[in-house]
Amino acid sequence: MAKVLVSDPIDEAGIKILSQVAQVDVKTGLSPSELAGIISDYDALMIRSGTQVTEEVIEAATHLKIIGRAGVGVDNVNVPAATRKGIVVVNSPEGNTIAAAEHALAMMLSLSRHIPDANQSLKEGRWDRKKFMGSEVYKKTLGVVGLGKIGSHVATVAKAMGMKILAYDPFISQERANQLGCTLVDLDLIFTESDYITLHVPKTKETANLINAESLAKMKPTARIINCSRGGIIDEDALYEALANEKIAGAALDVFATEPLGESSLKSLGSNVILTPHLGASTAEAQVNVAIDVAEQIRDVLLGLPARSAVNIPGLSPDVMEKLRPYMRLAETLGNLVGQLAGDRVESFNVTLQGDLADNNSQPLVVAAIKGLLSKALRERVNYVNAAIEAKERGIHITETRDTTAKDYSNSIYLEATGTKGTHSVTGALLNDGEIRIINLDNYPVNVPPNNYMLFTLHRDMPGIIGKIGSLLGNFNVNIASMQVGRKIVRGDAVMVLTIDDPLPEGILGEILKVPGVTDAYTVTL
């Protein structure tokens, strides 16, 4: 039975789903080296933001197939290392959207009305109605940085409260911003015009320290900033300086450069700062959503099914995947075949998807073809997750072509590879019953099913040549299962494809090459 390690607190609903297909161990609070020490026992790992899945952990993960992040941000997972190792990383892109957006809105209102400090003061025995004079958000300007799922919900609710919304997101269309009633502006205008700024971007090279001494200096003295996205997007030292010197009016932070937040000058500030311990996703509803979403994906991957929200392979809906599945097998088989024909050190590989396969949903077929191409060299080390990266690391130049015109078959895949044995090509299609047919080889029309052992010859189409090759194989006790000749013109160049029952014995290729008229011969094992 498969084994799943759950290394952060996850709702019971997720554990129940995992238990249907695996033994589930819950061990929380592990350091990266403790995790690295036990991870080789597990097929799947389910985490929230508390676990750091470092390169060291991934190195040690000899059986791991999937890492499931019960939440959005995967910045606590070394995704490139997981990808290189062929480990799928999945998340729950929408399960906690509302929770995080509502937390940001709660932070904004709490800052405006000093709710945390007023509550504290009253509980300490005071009734201070003067000290906690607030300000309204109505008619104020909210600058939203990152107009994705969470940012959009914040903008929608803030708009309903009568706020004017400015937004900065270089990847969002004007049309989407208009739908949300936001004005798209550049970042400088967000800084100079906003009364409140709320951050909803992922942590990337571009967003690290996006809010720094320079940007803080541009803000109004009455501005308040809210960060419920990721720590490290605000330079905490610069923020402390700006707050302590009243350059801005307030800040509410749910996330920190280092978590848990240890010693920090921010803790010494007064009611102008609200700090929460990464609670954005901490609602009962969100935790059920993300636990179910991610546990279902782990269950599916352990059962050999695709994941719907993989961050390192294209995610596909189950019905699209159902349609593509037989073609994945076709693409992989053809990739394996053409890879062996082209020989070692493949430099270039072209994948042409023809007919209905030429639509945008068929990207996984390209990956499957690359996986097939590399399978001789990498065996089980190559999979759908790491195939493209392995090809890139080997310097193979991959090109993709899409051709909507159906040829003899409504859907077919053409592959061409160049390696130490020159340039070779193969085209394949599926019959109605799903059986694979090789329909073209090195531009010669053929019609053969692939077989474990295959022999190909290039020769002059002339009387007697097929008989000679047949007798040679007979002399070596090789049983021929099928034989096909493909030629473009009578007595011109031709290709012969033989499927045979056993591996070709040593020495026979040399004998075949001695047959007059044979120009090349090679074997393939699928």
Ligand SMILES: NC(=O)C1=CN([C@@H]2O[C@H](COP(=O)(O)OP(=O)(O)OC[C@H]3O[C@@H](n4cnc5c(N)ncnc54)[C@H](O)[C@@H]3O)[C@@H](O)[C@H]2O)C=CC1
């Ligand atoms: N505090 C918490 O507990 C939670 C935090 N989060 C964090 O919130 C953030 C946003 O999450 P979602 O809205 O679900 O993600 P999303 O992917 O839907 O939206 C992110 C938006 O940021 C934009 N963006 C990317 N780079 C940008 C840049 N350099 N400048 C401006 N915009 C940029 C993208 O175009 C996208 O529209 C993530 O970092 C996520 O990890 C999410 C859930 C809970």
Ligand SMILES: O=C(O)CCC(=O)C(=O)O
């Ligand atoms: O797991 C959590 O509570 C944090 C959620 C979060 O930060 C995210 O989903 O990106």
